Amino acid sequence: MCRIARNEIGYRETGVNHTRYADEVPSLRWAQNQPWCATFLSWVFLKAGAPGIAPCTASCLAGVAWFKARKRWHLSPKVGDLVFYGPNGGTHVELVVEVSDTHITTVGGNTAGSLDGRYFNGDGVYEKTIPRSSDRIYGYGRPVYSASTTTTVPRPPVKPAHVPQYPGALRRGSVGSAVRVFQARMKARGWRLDVDGIYGADTERVVEGFQREKRLGRRDGVADAETWRAAWLAEVT
Structure with a gap:
């Protein structure tokens, strides 16, 4: 919707x-x-x-x-x-x-x-x-949704994983392998986005939703160090 x-x-x-x-x-x-x-x-x-x-x-x-x-x-x-x-x-x-x-x-x-x-x-x-x-x-x-209403689709459990080295803040306009790695991790967590190495509006929107879901300090769609690390941690609330 x-x-x-x-x-x-x-x-x-x-x-x-x-x-x-x-x-x-x-x-x-x-x-x-x-x-x-x-x-x-x-x-x-x-x-x-x-x-x-x-x-x-x-x-x-x-x-x-x-x-x-x-x-x-x-x-x-x-x-x-x-x-x-x-x-x-x-x-x-x-x-x-x-x-x-x-x-x-x-x-x-x-x-x-x-x-x-x-x-x-x-x-x-x-x-x-x-x-x-x-x-x-x-x-x-409130429409008769079949599942609880969240900012995203329900997420499957995600196992802890080794956290890759933080490449520095990623934001709209960033491109390259670090963006691709981050996008692939977010997609593995159940978020819908293309893994194309381009930090565009869709990636920014996903990061905003992830930051709100995890109640991170930053919620503006910029992948800072806290957001990067959280992407590789187990699901927590």
Whole structure:
């Protein structure tokens, strides 16, 4: 869900509320040229192969009613929840992709945000971070996921291994054999990424998730000495 939604960041509507998402959800083709935040998330669930675990609707209010009727309504967030905004949750909806003690990070359609330093207003798919205390938040609908909600897929047990010599901090833009070694280790731990020796956005995102999962001191996607060592240690929490 999070990967599919994030892959759409930067998509912008054409005309007035015209998107490909309504056309690609058969039951929502009638909703073309209407506000499309809920339609976008219905499309994401469809593309994830799990359309029945959340409402397929173009209406935020219908989404709230769906979750409440199934006792899937919550006031605190988890990754994978849908966050509803405004009176009775009827104004807007987005997917929660990250949760901290104070903020949530979301991906939403028909929303505003920044991309490559430029700000856009309500016309596309964007990622944003907002305070959990925001009075705009009405609550959270929790889809019927089959496993516990985490920032990543469940990890298989990983045995301790010899820690290779730390090559120095790796970050976006780093290339070479050390990056390839680190990527291969993260992939062995169950993270999904290409082992190509290029420290790009996908590797950075995996490292951010790993740092949060392991509660490391650094959580910015830079593989420092602590992150490097943790990658070769046994699974701990």
